[in-house]
Amino acid sequence: MELIFAPYVWMVPAIPLVCFILLLLLRSVLAGRRAAIAGTIGSSLSLLLALFILIEQLPSGSDTLTWTFEWLHIGEIVIPLGYELNHLNMLMLIVITVVSLLVHLYSIGYMAKDKRLPTYYAYLALFTSAMLGLVLAPNLIQLFVFWELVGVCSFLLIGFWYEREAAKAAAKKAFMVTRVGDVGLFIAILLLYWHMPNHSLDFSTLAFVFESSSTLAQHGLSLGLATWIGCLLFAGAIGKSGQFPLHVWLPDAMEGPTPVSALIHAATMVAAGVYLVARTFDIFRVSETTMTIVMIIGGFTALFAATIALVQKDLKRVLAYSTISQLGYMMLALGLGSAAAAMFHLFTHAFFKALLFLGAGSIIHAVHKQDITEMGGLGRKLKVTAWTFAIGMLALSGIPPFSGFWSKEVILSLAWEQQKLWFVVAILTAFLTALYMARMFFLVFTGKSNSDKASPDIHEAPPVMTIPLLVLAVLSLISGFVYTPFAPWLEGWLGVASSEAHGPVWIMIASTLMGLIGLFIGYWRYGPARKPIPTSRTWVYRMLERKYGVDECYRWVIIRPVHAAASVCLALDRFIISGCVRLLERVVMQFGSGWQRIQQGQLQTYGVVSLFGFAVLAVLLFALRRGFW
Amino acid sequence: MSSMLASFLTLAAILFTIGCYGVLTKRSAVIVLLSIELMLNAVNLNLIAFSKYGIIPSLKGQVFSLFTIAVAAAEAAVGVAILIALYRKRGTANVDEYHELQS
Numbered sequence: 001m002e003l004i005f006a007p008y009v010w011m012v013p014a015i016p017l018v019c020f021i022l023l024l025l026l027r028s029v030l031a032g033r034r035a036a037i038a039g040t041i042g043s044s045l046s047l048l049l050a051l052f053i054l055i056e057q058l059p060s061g062s063d064t065l066t067w068t069f070e071w072l073h074i075g076e077i078v079i080p081l082g083y084e085l086n087h088l089n090m091l092m093l094i095v096i097t098v099v100s101l102l103v104h105l106y107s108i109g110y111m112a113k114d115k116r117l118p119t120y121y122a123y124l125a126l127f128t129s130a131m132l133g134l135v136l137a138p139n140l141i142q143l144f145v146f147w148e149l150v151g152v153c154s155f156l157l158i159g160f161w162y163e164r165e166a167a168k169a170a171a172k173k174a175f176m177v178t179r180v181g182d183v184g185l186f187i188a189i190l191l192l193y194w195h196m197p198n199h200s201l202d203f204s205t206l207a208f209v210f211e212s213s214s215t216l217a218q219h220g221l222s223l224g225l226a227t228w229i230g231c232l233l234f235a236g237a238i239g240k241s242g243q244f245p246l247h248v249w250l251p252d253a254m255e256g257p258t259p260v261s262a263l264i265h266a267a268t269m270v271a272a273g274v275y276l277v278a279r280t281f282d283i284f285r286v287s288e289t290t291m292t293i294v295m296i297i298g299g300f301t302a303l304f305a306a307t308i309a310l311v312q313k314d315l316k317r318v319l320a321y322s323t324i325s326q327l328g329y330m331m332l333a334l335g336l337g338s339a340a341a342a343m344f345h346l347f348t349h350a351f352f353k354a355l356l357f358l359g360a361g362s363i364i365h366a367v368h369k370q371d372i373t374e375m376g377g378l379g380r381k382l383k384v385t386a387w388t389f390a391i392g393m394l395a396l397s398g399i400p401p402f403s404g405f406w407s408k409e410v411i412l413s414l415a416w417e418q419q420k421l422w423f424v425v426a427i428l429t430a431f432l433t434a435l436y437m438a439r440m441f442f443l444v445f446t447g448k449s450n451s452d453k454a455s456p457d458i459h460e461a462p463p464v465m466t467i468p469l470l471v472l473a474v475l476s477l478i479s480g481f482v483y484t485p486f487a488p489w490l491e492g493w494l495g496v497a498s499s500e501a502h503g504p505v506w507i508m509i510a511s512t513l514m515g516l517i518g519l520f521i522g523y524w525r526y527g528p529a530r531k532p533i534p535t536s537r538t539w540v541y542r543m544l545e546r547k548y549g550v551d552e553c554y555r556w557v558i559i560r561p562v563h564a565a566a567s568v569c570l571a572l573d574r575f576i577i578s579g580c581v582r583l584l585e586r587v588v589m590q591f592g593s594g595w596q597r598i599q600q601g602q603l604q605t606y607g608v609v610s611l612f613g614f615a616v617l618a619v620l621l622f623a624l625r626r627g628f629w
Numbered sequence: 630m631s632s633m634l635a636s637f638l639t640l641a642a643i644l645f646t647i648g649c650y651g652v653l654t655k656r657s658a659v660i661v662l663l664s665i666e667l668m669l670n671a672v673n674l675n676l677i678a679f680s681k682y683g684i685i686p687s688l689k690g691q692v693f694s695l696f697t698i699a700v701a702a703a704e705a706a707v708g709v710a711i712l713i714a715l716y717r718k719r720g721t722a723n724v725d726e727y728h729e730l731q732s
Contacts, residue, residue, distance in 0.1 A: 601728030607653050 013132035023122035039121035047097040084138035102468035109465035127153035170252040181239015188232035230290035241273025254316040258361030298331025306432035348403035352395035355472035379445035397434035403480030438522020637678035645671035
């Protein structure tokens with residue numbers, strides 16, 4: 001079949017980039033609302049093109065379309081730049097462009113009163129472009145460039161309201177913590193560069209070399225080295241995807257504007273880690289150890305973050321921990337050996353988590369606070385938000401026929417077949433997920449408001465904000481059907497090999513039951529007939545509320561010693577090194593100002609001095625001539 | 630003959646020293662200018678003495694001294710003009726109050 005649109009896939013990231021440049025250059029023309037509309041048009045063009053390419057790619061097999069040109073010539077080594085289109089990144093393209101467009105649209109309403117609207121849209125466009133470039137990258141170097149660019153955009157957008165101290169601190173924290181992981185990724189790239197034949201970093205070459213331990217040996221790489229490379233790549237993924245122990249930045253990133261949280265910190269950027277692992281999956285699969293590490297980190301994070309989400313009071317923080325937990329789920333699926341399952345969960349999760357975040361934004365827009373214990377009874381006033389939020393909640397809790405059910409079910413049956421222990425962890429996480437979502441939903445939308453002065457002017461958001469909610473609700477409902485036990489179409493289309501077989505039917509029933517029990521307990525405890533929440537807390541609750549003290553641990557183990565060392569160095573620099581310099585300066589100055597006195601501008605004095613000097617010289621000359629010495 | 634040269638040179642040296650003393654010590658700029666003239670005339674006297682009693686007597690020295698007198702006249706005119714301008718600007722003719730050279 002003739003491909004018409006696919007060769008133009010480079011325009012999908014290029015259009016938002018052009019938008020970004022225009023928004024920066026034409027600030028006087030594209031001010032206020034016009035900037036928002038320009039950004040939205042740009043991202044919708046991007047989506048349109050991506051959709052055309054998707055339609056074109058749907059029937060064809062799993063062949064890839066690659067195009068590169070020489071970017072750098074270092075000695076004999078060529079570093080190419082270009083794009084590679086396959087079904088894996090096609091899926092990502094669709095997710096990113098859809099969520100990006102909806103967030104652009106939603107922000108018109110949400111950010112309407114902000115003075116720096118053009119800047120905001122410029123950042124959004126740059127982010128979209130960078131993320132699309134990341135998924136289209138044909139080699140690790142280009143991926144790394146866009147990976148960092150995405151990180152910068154995240155930093156800029158978290159700190160968008162930079163007049164708030166908390167936002168500034170959160171932006172810095174996000175940047176620093178992800179940097180820890182990025183160092184790992186960078187070392188992995190260097191190692192690969194060093195050891196790969198021809199220094200090739202193409203994904204296709206990587207897949208070829210790392211296909212099995214025998215091909216590895218053929219190309220002169222040892223299995224131990226492959227394990228190291230895999231672990232270091234995974235460190236990058238841990239940082240970006242907020243896995244334990246580098247998850248601490250993600251909840252704090254909620255200081256940014258809510259649509260940004262939906263786009264970057266729920267649907268797209270944090271999924272970049274999962275995407276990275278799925279893209280370089282052969283490197284992971286070749287080593288048993290790496291896979292075990294991925295599995296342990298993923299499974300542990302899933303459960304760990306879900307328990308923290310149970311007690312958080314901030315609307316967006318609950319969702320942030322939920323995101324961490326779901327990303328852990330994806331990592332667990334990868335560790336269990338199925339990239340298809342992970343990508344499927346990424347796909348469905350992007351829609352319902354974006355929906356939940358945008359719903360949360362709609363709530364914040366209406367009541368101007370984020371503490372869920374102070375809310376209540378909003379369901380009657382915010383009808384659209386409540387219904388769409390309910391759909392998001394059901395999807396996240398894994399209730400059929402919503403999308404989350406299908407993707408969770410795949411992971412659960414995978415776990416059942418591979419490792420029974422992780423099956424228990426996963427299903428426990430599913431139960432906790434349902435519980436904290438129910439807690440949040442019922443506290444916010446039902447019952448009476450806990451704060452006395454319930455303002456009467458609470459009203460639903462404008463259509464420009466509710467339409468994205470409705471679109472995402474529909475997507476959350478239907479996106480699961482691309483990969484059901486009856487029609488596992490997505491897996492064949494993605495063409496990623498996996499040890500796949502659907503588990504017994506009772507797993508479906510069990511996971512549904514777990515979700516329902518969780519929702520029911522949530523309803524019973526926090527529903528309309530809830531008792532006032534007691535103030536005294538058990539130690540478990542306090543421990544969860546302090547997030548297991550991970551932040552405190554970092555403060556004592558890393559931040560404090562570094563600060564102490566830094567202040568010692570500062571004192572050394574300020575008092576010893578700088579002191580020496582200042583002493584020297586003082587001496588020279590004193591010496592100079594002493595001699596300055598002589599220069600008092602009296603011509604006659606100068607005359608006397610020169611006469612005296614002349615006399616001395618004359619006497620000397622005379623004496624030398626006569627040989628007195 | 631040579632005793633005549635010595636006495637002329639002694640007179641010139643005395644004149645030059647008086648002029649030099651005046652230039653370096655007097656406060657009034659007019660006196661300073663006068664002292665400079667004195668030094669110039671001491672030089673003239675030297676030139677003439679050497680042209681008359683030197684090893685190779687000739688008229689060159691006397692011609693030189695005529696030139697020097699003319700140049701000294703011009704110099705005096707320029708010097709006094711500058712002095713007047715300075716006096717108008719600063720309201721004083723005392724040399725020690727002209728200390729623009731001070732840093």
